[in-house]
Amino acid sequence: MKTLRTLALAGAAALATAAGAIAQDLPQIRAAVLKIGTVNWELETIKANGFDKKHGFELVVQPFADNGATRVALEGGEADLAVADWIWVARQRAAGKDYVVVPYSKAVGGLVVGADSDIQSLQDLKGKKVGIAGGPLDKSWLILRAYAEQEYGMDLKAETEQVFGAPPLIFKSGLSGETDGAINFWHFLAKMKAAGMREVISVETASSALGLDPETPLLGYVMKESFLAENPDLGHAMYRASRDAKELLASDDAAWEAIRPMMNAKTDAQFETLKTDFRAGIPADAPVSEAGADALLKVMASLGGAELVGEATELPKGLFLTSE
Incomplete structure (x- = not known):
């Protein structure tokens, strides 16, 4: 049985x-x-x-x-x-x-600078070196260019020196101070912010100012x-x-x-910032x-x-x- x-x-x-x-x-x-x-x-x-x-x-x-x-x-x-x-x-x-x-x-990038940088807006980038991931046709770069033109009558492409490279390279050059500012993919930016870099403007903010829908x-x-x-x-x-x-x-x-x-995520700070920024996206x-x-x-x-x-x-x- x-x-x-x-x-x-x-x-x-x-x-x-x-x-x-x-x-x-x-x-x-x-x-x-x-x-x-x-x-x-x-x-x-x-x-x-x-x-x-x-x-x-x-x-x-x-x-x-x-x-x-x-x-x-x-x-x-x-x-x-x-x-x-x-x-x-x-x-x-x-x-x-x-x-x-x-x-x-909808996670997007933005511009970050060193914690002790005196750059407060895109206007302050005049004559500065900017590291950009993704190449000259990077969407974040293009939106920030359009924003600078609208807000300040400034041609970011003509009035800054651009350094294009892969995201890890832009990450390292931004942290080392080799560039005055950095535009990177969102998850690299999260790690840069976790390391103490400061966001000057997000692509979301620039998009809203341009009349675009940041929820897209x-x-x-x-x-x-x-x-x-x-x-x-x-x-x-x-x-x-x-x-x-x-x-x-x-x-x-x-x-x-x-x-x-x-x-x-190599640190708890990176982990928390990645989590926060993913959720925001x-x-x-x-x-x-x-x-x-x-x-x-x-x-x-x-x-x-x-x-x-x-x-x-x-x-x-x-x-x-x-x-x-």
Whole structure:
């Protein structure tokens, strides 16, 4: 005669087998991401908490060494999702590619200076050396240029010396004082602020002054319409799983302890600043304002030209996929 313990074990095994079978039947979303990218914090939160399976899919993370490789994987069908700023996606869509964006983050950069610097505004950068990550077409740099022109009649490009480099290089040169100010990606700026550097102006503040909508998310999960046509529920499922992860990270400090090992935070101050700035970059759970996005695109087109936006002189229709 079977004991209660035996029956219980058999029942648990049957449930595990059934759960495994269900998991195997779930459609997959293969995400091509930068191996050390901050998006991994959210993706790991999705997977660790089962938010993907809750919404009917299995998230498979595929790490790559650089962003270019993630885009090649998406284009070639080796991945179903990549991460990019939507200005780039708009350019691709205007050129005929069927890319759509699931909003991910509105985290943006700004200008930081040394704690003892006498620079109080962009106007004080005249004749100074500025380190800029991302190159001459970096979106933060372009928005700050537009702001300086509007507020001070100042051409930042002509009146400062620019040093362009990879984010780690700009991080080091800013901390060492080799440059008078630095414009970097948000997570490097968080670490710079944790080390004592002071923010002069954020891109969010500059955007608001320019009449742009600071709530417009810049980064998104990029998917193909052809993939979504074959899997009509997966775009919205990814959006909802992403929102679940965001809500957890926004409200639960314990969730951050789980991902701390992948954050490359060398001090508690870095960890806390990264957490604070990530939370500040969480966009509203609402459709993207197309008017706001179009206004931002026009600013980018005016300063970056075709080299930045290609043929996307206005917001392509159907660019954003949000909630149902």
